[in-house]
Amino acid sequence: MRAFPPYRAQVVTGIPITTREQRAQALADAGYNAFNLRANMVTIDLLTDSGTGAVSTGQESAAAAGDRSYAGSDSFFRFRQAITDLTSFPHVFPAHQGRAAERVLFASLLKPGQISLSNTHFDTTRANIELLGCTARDLPCAQAADLDSHEPFKGNIDIAELERTLAGPDADQIGMVLMTITNNGGGGQPVSMANLTAVSEICRRQGVPLILDAARFAENAWLVTQRESGYAGSSPREVAEAAFGLVDGCVASLKKDGIAPMGAFIGLRDTELARRCEMNLIATEGFRTYGGMSAHDLERTAVGIGEVLDPNYLAARAAEASRLAQQANDAGVDIVQPAGVHALYLNAGRLLSHLPPSRFPGHALACELYLRGGIRCAELGSLYLGEFDDDNELVTAAPFELVRIALPRRVYGQAHYDYVADVLADIAKDSERVPGYRVLEAPQLLRHFNLRLAQV
Ligand code: F0G
Numbered sequence: 001m002r003a004f005p006p007y008r009a010q011v012v013t014g015i016p017i018t019t020r021e022q023r024a025q026a027l028a029d030a031g032y033n034a035f036n037l038r039a040n041m042v043t044i045d046l047l048t049d050s051g052t053g054a055v056s057t058g059q060e061s062a063a064a065a066g067d068r069s070y071a072g073s074d075s076f077f078r079f080r081q082a083i084t085d086l087t088s089f090p091h092v093f094p095a096h097q098g099r100a101a102e103r104v105l106f107a108s109l110l111k112p113g114q115i116s117l118s119n120t121h122f123d124t125t126r127a128n129i130e131l132l133g134c135t136a137r138d139l140p141c142a143q144a145a146d147l148d149s150h151e152p153f154k155g156n157i158d159i160a161e162l163e164r165t166l167a168g169p170d171a172d173q174i175g176m177v178l179m180t181i182t183n184n185g186g187g188g189q190p191v192s193m194a195n196l197t198a199v200s201e202i203c204r205r206q207g208v209p210l211i212l213d214a215a216r217f218a219e220n221a222w223l224v225t226q227r228e229s230g231y232a233g234s235s236p237r238e239v240a241e242a243a244f245g246l247v248d249g250c251v252a253s254l255k256k257d258g259i260a261p262m263g264a265f266i267g268l269r270d271t272e273l274a275r276r277c278e279m280n281l282i283a284t285e286g287f288r289t290y291g292g293m294s295a296h297d298l299e300r301t302a303v304g305i306g307e308v309l310d311p312n313y314l315a316a317r318a319a320e321a322s323r324l325a326q327q328a329n330d331a332g333v334d335i336v337q338p339a340g341v342h343a344l345y346l347n348a349g350r351l352l353s354h355l356p357p358s359r360f361p362g363h364a365l366a367c368e369l370y371l372r373g374g375i376r377c378a379e380l381g382s383l384y385l386g387e388f389d390d391d392n393e394l395v396t397a398a399p400f401e402l403v404r405i406a407l408p409r410r411v412y413g414q415a416h417y418d419y420v421a422d423v424l425a426d427i428a429k430d431s432e433r434v435p436g437y438r439v440l441e442a443p444q445l446l447r448h449f450n451l452r453l454a455q456v
Contacts (some may be wrong), residue, residue: 003319007096007410010057016040018374031452032367032437036378043374044416046163046405048350051097051255051262051344053409056307059300060261066295075298076289079265082302086237087244089267091274093281096292098253099124101264102283103131105251108135108276109209114175117165118213119157120185121178125213125251134175139165141195144186147336147347147400152227153192155183155220157199166206177203180213181220181243187402188340190223193231193242200246209270210280212250217243218257218305219341222314237309249273256342259304259409263297306354308409321407324417331425342407346424348381349401351431357382357397359436359456365403368434373423377405383439384448392439443455 015129018026030036036049043054057062067074067293080092088349095101102125110116119140121129126136139161143151157179166174179199179217182190203210221239224231227267231239244250252261266281268274278288285292293301307313318341325339328346336345352361362381378384381401386394405420427434435455 002390003312003315005410006310007055007056011434015043016374020371021314023371023374025327027367027370029070031440032363032450032455033453034366034370035377035449036452037370041374042370042376044376044412045422046324046359046375046377046407046420048378049256049406049408050253051260052411053256053259053304054411055080055259055261055300056303056410057439058307059303062303063296064301065404066299068295071287071289073262073289073294073295073298075302078366079302079324082267083267086241086305087160087250087267088241089244089249091266091268091271091277093266093274093277093288094291094293094298095263095264095266095285096339097255097280098213098251098264099128100292101251101266102213104280104285105211105249105266105268108133108273108280109211113175114442115164115170116176116178117157117174118178118179119155119191120183122180122184122213122215124268125178137165138185140183140186144183144189148334150208151339152223152338153190153195155181155186155189155191156195157191159195161196162199163202163308166202166208171206174206174208176209176211178211178213179247181216182223182258182340182342184215184342187345188218188283188334188343188404189336190340192228193224193239194228196243196246203248208212210246210249211241212247212252212317214244214252215256216307216338217252218314219317221309222311222318222341225311226318234427235309236311236314240309254301254304257305257308258301260297260300263293263301265291269337282320296313314341317407317409320414320417323414324405324407324421327418328424331421332428333424336402344407346403346405347378348379348403351428352401352434354432355434355436357386357401358394359410359438360401361436362401362403363437363453364434367437368427369403369420371424373419374425375405375420375423377403379448383451386400386445388439388442392442396410 362379385398
């Protein structure tokens, strides 16, 4: 039997249908930067799976009963209970979104000059570490570099490299180890429980705090039940609980697996660290019982983290991603293997091999998906990760030229994804005609959000 989503639509919203001419004009007006497009010119929006999920009637009825008290709100206690049940952390703080939780925790945990080690830091995570005068160092496992390999846990950290670093000259400077589940910056690949257990033992032995970036805790847990021997009989909730049990603390955006428009939390075991976080939170985010979240979102996330762990939901979502991955492959478009859950990462460098990295094949494919189909998605290649000189010419290319097609939760159905596959197949037929791009203007900071380009 094929998996199907355990919900039906009760309220829907229309999506814009546009002509090729309108899209060409809109993209040119946006400086060929999809972040500048107005959403009313986008037909299928696959830019992100963050804050874009459809809420349930259960979430909305809880939200309607939200308690907006400044201090001691009932909504906070429901939120905290839902998180404590899952994570067992004695200290839980809300924050308005993941990056705010990161800022508060890292400012309370790290000292300038310290180093954070990770399987891969997400970009805001890296930015928050660097803003504190610290260094973020990625130690992805070797299999992550082989995009075509079907290894099940390419999100793992390189254990040997972690041990070497913790025994090396920088040992005294390591302020934390951060494990991102699933590994968004590394192709959306999961981390195995074996890897997390090994990291936990090493960190405990060395006295280094181990923090989870748990934005996609349920999807990682699902992939563990599907791919890791010994976990086939476990529920996603059991795996997620075990993962949280292995770490000293976590930051988690709830805009992903909380299936809410806004929200995040910090979870901690250490009382002294929690006290420092609480002061920082009150000064910069909000009082400890709302931390920048509205009562509505405290309620939505408390319900959302329960719904997201439903095995029927996760099975259907993973099947949706695998099906689209298969359709892309059938059309001759390679993806980072094996398909994860929250996104597919298209190998644009291979598909558009006529374009060198300096002409941004990933960006070119993302623009082409918009021009031909009104589909919006994001480049993850040299435009985003490369290094540039003062004239905006690429000096160092990124290791891969990828495009991320993110899959919002409970939003699009099979017919929408069939349409995406059709547009991809159409591009693949005459991919050598897809034009490249050059950068016209780019700010120093957060360049990919603000740059303007031209076709060449
Ligand atoms: N950590 C990971 C792994 C993320 O993917 C994100 C956000 C964050 C932290 C920050 O959370 O957005 O709530 O501040 N990822 C989004 C994305 C933006 O599109 O992948 P936030």
